[in-house]
Amino acid sequence: MLLAGFAAGMINAAVGTGTLVTFPVLLLLGYPSLVANISNNIGLVAGGLSGAWGYRRELAPNRRLLLRLLPASAAGGVAGALLLLVLPAEAFAAIVPVLIGLGLLLVAFGPALQRRTAQRSREGRAPQPGRGHAGLLAGVLVLGVYGGYFGAAQGVLVVGLMSTVTALALQQINAVKNVLVTAVNTVAAGIFMLAAWELIDWMAVLLIACGSLAGGFIGARYGRRLPPVALRSIIITVGTAALVRMVFFT
Numbered sequence: 338m339l340l341a342g343f344a345a346g347m348i349n350a351a352v353g354t355g356t357l358v359t360f361p362v363l364l365l366l367g368y369p370s371l372v373a374n375i376s377n378n379i380g381l382v383a384g385g386l387s388g389a390w391g392y393r394r395e396l397a398p399n400r401r402l403l404l405r406l407l408p409a410s411a412a413g414g415v416a417g418a419l420l421l422l423v424l425p426a427e428a429f430a431a432i433v434p435v436l437i438g439l440g441l442l443l444v445a446f447g448p449a450l451q452r453r454t455a456q457r458s459r460e461g462r463a464p465q466p467g468r469g470h471a472g473l474l475a476g477v478l479v480l481g482v483y484g485g486y487f488g489a490a491q492g493v494l495v496v497g498l499m500s501t502v503t504a505l506a507l508q509q510i511n512a513v514k515n516v517l518v519t520a521v522n523t524v525a526a527g528i529f530m531l532a533a534w535e536l537i538d539w540m541a542v543l544l545i546a547c548g549s550l551a552g553g554f555i556g557a558r559y560g561r562r563l564p565p566v567a568l569r570s571i572i573i574t575v576g577t578a579a580l581v582r583m584v585f586f587t
Contacts, residue, residue, distance in 0.1 A: 338362065338541055342548025344571070346384030349549070350391060350556030353492015353514060355381065357440050359545055360489060361575045368538065370430045374421070374487060375533060376541040379526040384549025385519030391557020395512035399505065403513055407520055409474050413481015414521035418528040421486050433487075437580055440489035441573055443497075473502050477517060484521035485528075492518050515557075 341362040345355030356377060363373035389396070396403065421429060476498045484491040495514040499505060505513070529537065 338366070338544040339548045342380060342384070342545035343552040343555075344548075345381060345545070346388065346549030346552025346554075347556035348552075349381065349384055349492060349518070350388030350515060350553045351511075353496060353511075353518065354440065354443070354490045355384065355549070355552075356487075356489040356491075357437065358571065358575050359549075361437070361578060361580075363541060365578060368541065369426075370433050371421075371426045372536050372538055373541075374429070374433075375529045375536050376538045377545060378488065378522055379529060379537065380542040380545025381549050382519065382522050382526050383546040384553035385515065385522055387550050387553030388557050389512075389515040389519050389553075391554055392508075392512035392515050395508045396516065399509055399513055402503075403516055405470075406474065406477050406513070406517060409478040410481040410484075410517040410520045411524050413478045413483075414485035414524040415528060417482040417485020417487075417521070418525035419485075420482070421525075422528070422532055434580055434584055436487045436489060440493075441577065441580075443490040443493045445573060473498065476502070481517075481521045484518060485525040488518075488522065488525075491521065 338359070341359045345359040347355075348358065349355035359381065360373055360377050363377060364370065368376070477495070480491055480494050480498065483494070492514050495517055496507075496510055499510045499513065500507070503510070
């Protein structure tokens with residue numbers, strides 16, 4: 338769990354799919370899906386904070402945009418966390434394989450989206466700053482709901498959305514993404530601690546938090562130098578193993 342937390346913190350800072358490492362690892366270790374999801378969410382807050390701090394230089398030019406988007410992300414995180422607690426645990430257990438599968442598809446095909454965005458930019462068809470503001474707010478809100486409920490590959494979705502409707506450089510988008518995703522996880526963690534204390538495994542939280550805190554710093558500093566193919570391969574392998582366990586052995 339400590340190593341998985343480190344990997345997730347590093348991957349979240351550099352890419353945004355760390356949940357697809359830690360959550361499947363918790364499932365493979367035998368944790369119930371709801372306990373694993375909530376404990377994982379709380380533990381990864383530490384890594385989100387260190388990753389966001391590591392990207393503070395890229396974030397500086399877009400603080401005004403971030404301040405406009407943060408309330409939508411936070412509101413979505415609250416709604417998603419409440420949905421997780423209100424809906425039956427059986428419903429979450431049933432939909433988890435679908436959510437993991439969706440996240441794995443996003444990891445696999447995310448580079449194609451980035452190449453398409455880069456091509457549009459080279460051809461002079463990149464969106465102009467300020468356009469699509471309402472769509473961006475709505476999208477960030479919806480992704481906040483998703484993040485509060487589950488969150489796997491939420492970062493990839495945020496990057497894809499902002500790449501489509503803004504003209505920001507990819508590293509600046511990644512910096513904004515780190516803060517938005519961390520805000521979602523933080524408000525969701527607060528709700529879980531207030532309303533679902535009995536569903537939190539604090540040993541898992543502690544190990545993931547310690548690992549992800551260190552991983553977030555490393556990911557922000559060196560994560561961009563790691564081979565993307567290697568990161569995607571690890572995520573897809575661990576996620577697929579969790580899917581097999583859930584579908585055939587539970």
